[in-house]
Amino acid sequence: xxxxxxxxxxxxxxxxxxxxxxxxxxxxxxxxxxxxxxxxxxxxxxxxxxxxxxxxxxxxxxxxxxxxxxxxxxxxxxxxxxxxxxxxxxxxxxxxxxxxxxxxxxxxxxxxxxxxxxxxxxxxxxxxxxxxxxxxxxxxxxxxxxxxxxxxxxxxxxxxxxxxxxxxxxxxxxxxxxxxxxxxxxxxxxxxxxxxxxxxxxxxxxxxxxxxxxxxxxxxxxxxxxxxxxxxxxxxxxxxxxxxxxxxxxxxxxxxxxxxxxx
Numbered sequence: 592x593x594x595x596x597x598x599x600x601x602x603x604x605x606x607x608x609x610x611x612x613x614x615x616x617x618x619x620x621x622x623x624x625x626x627x628x629x630x631x632x633x634x635x636x637x638x639x640x641x642x643x644x645x646x647x648x649x650x651x652x653x654x655x656x657x658x659x660x661x662x663x664x665x666x667x668x669x670x671x672x673x674x675x676x677x678x679x680x681x682x683x684x685x686x687x688x689x690x691x692x693x694x695x696x697x698x699x700x701x702x703x704x705x706x707x708x709x710x711x712x713x714x715x716x717x718x719x720x721x722x723x724x725x726x727x728x729x730x731x732x733x734x735x736x737x738x739x740x741x742x743x744x745x746x747x748x749x750x751x752x753x754x755x756x757x758x759x760x761x762x763x764x765x766x767x768x769x770x771x772x773x774x775x776x777x778x779x780x781x782x783x784x785x786x787x788x789x790x791x792x793x794x795x796x797x798x799x800x801x802x803x804x805x806x807x808x809x810x811x812x813x814x815x816x817x818x819x820x821x822x823x824x825x826x827x828x829x830x831x832x833x834x835x836x837x838x839x840x841x842x843x844x845x846x847x848x849x850x851x852x853x854x
Contacts (some may be wrong), residue, residue: 635827654835741814
């Protein structure tokens with residue numbers, strides 16, 4: 592993969608107001624509706640997949656791990672990418688980059704974007720869809736890490752977050768049945784009209800027990816994907832675990848690569 596918008600590449604040397612201004616520009620350039628070159632139904636329906644022409648789409652999961660160099664106490668981010676086609680892993684790559692700013696809610700892409708781009712540029716395959724462990728449009732300025740990377744690369748992308756950064760659920764989220772989705776709408780903390788649908792809380796898995804429950808994922812479009820399709824994809828690709836398989840595999844590979852570097 593290659594950068595399509597070098598002017599929007601995360602720059603950790605910017606001050607906070609400049610970063611936030613860049614995020615607003617990114618949100619203005621993002622497409623929060625489907626602009627895909629494949630039918631997303633093939634990801635969850637074997638019959639649709641078997642009747643489609645050509646090979647299944649390539650979906651790449653992206654996740655991060657972190658390392659500290661005891662010699663200089665310099666934190667580094669390891670970005671791991673796992674490309675999957677038809678449920679099979681076809682490529683794994685990673686990149687390591689020094690972190691130049693601390694974690695600041697809402698500015699994650701400026702901290703972790705460089706290794707993500709480096710890793711994605713190492714891929715020999717060209718993914719049809721990117722899934723990020725992080726937010727997309729569910730973000731203060733509608734430009735979470737999935738949106739930022741999607742626009743920079745001009746690639747369809749989805750954000751899959753474990754916690755809700757901002758916005759308001761349209762219904763109660765406690766103990767949702769598996770397969771349920773609840774809309775997340777903009778509130779006063781988001782730079783768009785109140786009530787705008789940002790994404791969904793998606794219950795990909797649930798315990799069959801009254802005493803335990805699994806929290807939903809917060810799924811939102813990054814770029815060139817609509818909110819409904821983003822939720823559909825998260826459900827279709829969560830085969831046995833809470834996280835969609837490409838993201839779960841990237842998380843596992845990030846830990847594996849980290850341990851290899853530390854040995």
